[in-house]
Amino acid sequence: MRPHVFVNVAMSADGKISTKERRQVKISGKNDFVRVDRIKAESDAIMVGIGTVLADNPSLTVKNPDLRAMRRQEGKDEDPIRVVVDSQARTPPDADILRKGTGRRIIAVAGSAPRERVEELGKLGTVVVVGETAVDLAELLNILYRYGVRRLMVEGGGTLIWSLISQGLVDEVYTYVGSLIIGGKDAPTPADGQGFLNEADFIRLRLRDAEPMDDGLLVRWDVRSEP
Numbered sequence: 056m057r058p059h060v061f062v063n064v065a066m067s068a069d070g071k072i073s074t075k076e077r078r079q080v081k082i083s084g085k086n087d088f089v090r091v092d093r094i095k096a097e098s099d100a101i102m103v104g105i106g107t108v109l110a111d112n113p114s115l116t117v118k119n120p121d122l123r124a125m126r127r128q129e130g131k132d133e134d135p136i137r138v139v140v141d142s143q144a145r146t147p148p149d150a151d152i153l154r155k156g157t158g159r160r161i162i163a164v165a166g167s168a169p170r171e172r173v174e175e176l177g178k179l180g181t182v183v184v185v186g187e188t189a190v191d192l193a194e195l196l197n198i199l200y201r202y203g204v205r206r207l208m209v210e211g212g213g214t215l216i217w218s219l220i221s222q223g224l225v226d227e228v229y230t231y232v233g234s235l236i237i238g239g240k241d242a243p244t245p246a247d248g249q250g251f252l253n254e255a256d257f258i259r260l261r262l263r264d265a266e267p268m269d270d271g272l273l274v275r276w277d278v279r280s281e282p
């Protein structure tokens with residue numbers, strides 16, 4: 056069993072999620088950040104790849120005090136479990152995701168991760184070893200389910216999203232399309248990785264709804280289970 060998995064990503068009008076230097080870019084407007092805070096609060100856990108931790112240093116905490124209070128009243132930690140997919144245990148010990156906010160942190164590493172770094176991270180969070188040289192995402196999702204995670208939000212980046220989606224591990228995709236052009240053929244996109252070669256392999260989505268937001272558009276898709 057695995058949790059319900061949804062991806063939330065913000066991209067520019069030309070389909071980029073940051074610059075070619077992987078520098079964090081504000082793509083969402085004010086209302087979209089409010090929406091993102093709400094869906095974070097409604098999730099049991101939030102997952103990012105190590106590339107995002109190193110580039111953005113996100114805390115992934117819930118910002119709105121009312122939403123934090125709501126979670127408390129429901130008997131939950133104020134922040135969802137924060138999960139880093141980090142094969143070689145490269146998460147900096149002073150990363151905001153480990154230092155800010157409350158609640159559990161899970162760092163998923165591979166068996167090949169250097170032992171000293173794994174031990175150091177073990178003092179700051181729960182280290183889960185899944186996979187030999189890269190994190191086995193399907194198994195990680197099973198483990199998260201056993202930890203009680205039923206609703207998992209994936210915040211990126213493009214490498215992690217590609218891996219999850221290409222392995223059939225994503226149920227919904229929320230894409231915010233912002234009113235800017237970033238450009239650059241090497242700038243990250245919502246799904247990077249290897250890419251599919253054959254049309255038969257493409258992941259097919261079903262449009263659920265689309266809503267103008269700030270000066271952009273929020274598009275919600277369901278992943279089709281059959282082609």
Ligand SMILES: NC(=O)c1ccc[n+]([C@@H]2O[C@H](COP(=O)([O-])OP(=O)(O)OC[C@H]3O[C@@H](n4cnc5c(N)ncnc54)[C@H](O)[C@@H]3O)[C@@H](O)[C@H]2O)c1
Pocket residue numbers: 063064065066072073074076077078079080082103104105106107108110111140141142143189190191192210211212213214215216218219243247
């Ligand atoms: N606009 C947005 O909504 C948004 C959201 C998040 C990140 N970003 C941007 O995305 C960029 C970072 O993305 P990225 O693609 O470099 O990194 P990422 O966050 O997708 O992390 C990828 C890394 O995770 C590790 N990993 C371990 N096991 C893995 C597996 N099974 N599959 C995939 N990865 C695995 C690998 O080290 C891999 O390099 C940054 O520029 C950041 O600003 C944008």
Ligand SMILES: Nc1nc(=O)c(N)c(NC[C@H](O)[C@H](O)[C@H](O)COP(=O)(O)O)[nH]1
Pocket residue numbers: 063064065079080081082083091107111112113114115116210211
């Ligand atoms: N929805 C969204 N719109 C954006 O314009 C943007 N750049 C991100 N990027 C995701 C990324 O990882 C962010 O850095 C964290 O969402 C910030 O999280 P914190 O405030 O540190 O909790 N996400």
